[in-house]
Amino acid sequence: MDDAHNLEGKTITIYNLIGKVVASKSLSDHHHDSKTDFNTSTLQAGLYMVEIKDKTGKKNK
Numbered sequence: 001m002d003d004a005h006n007l008e009g010k011t012i013t014i015y016n017l018i019g020k021v022v023a024s025k026s027l028s029d030h031h032h033d034s035k036t037d038f039n040t041s042t043l044q045a046g047l048y049m050v051e052i053k054d055k056t057g058k059k060n061k
Contacts, residue, residue, distance in 0.1 A: 009055040012038065014048050022048065 014023040022043060027036060053059050 011053050011055075012036070013051045013053070014038075014040070014043075015051065017047055017049070 009027065011024065011026045013021055013025075016022050023038070023040070025036070025038060051059060
């Protein structure tokens with residue numbers, strides 16, 4: 001069973017409000033932590049959507 005709190009093998013994608021990908025990060029299969037750093041200092045102030053997918057493409061909510 002997939003542990004939703006484990007980021008191993010997952011991809012994090014950040015979208016702006018018009019749906020354009022503004023940042024993305026793939027985590028290795030050796031990333032056994034439930035935390036990761038994501039530098040957002042280059043993004044303009046505003047609202048963004050974050051999507052987390054596992055390696056099968058299943059989205060986590």
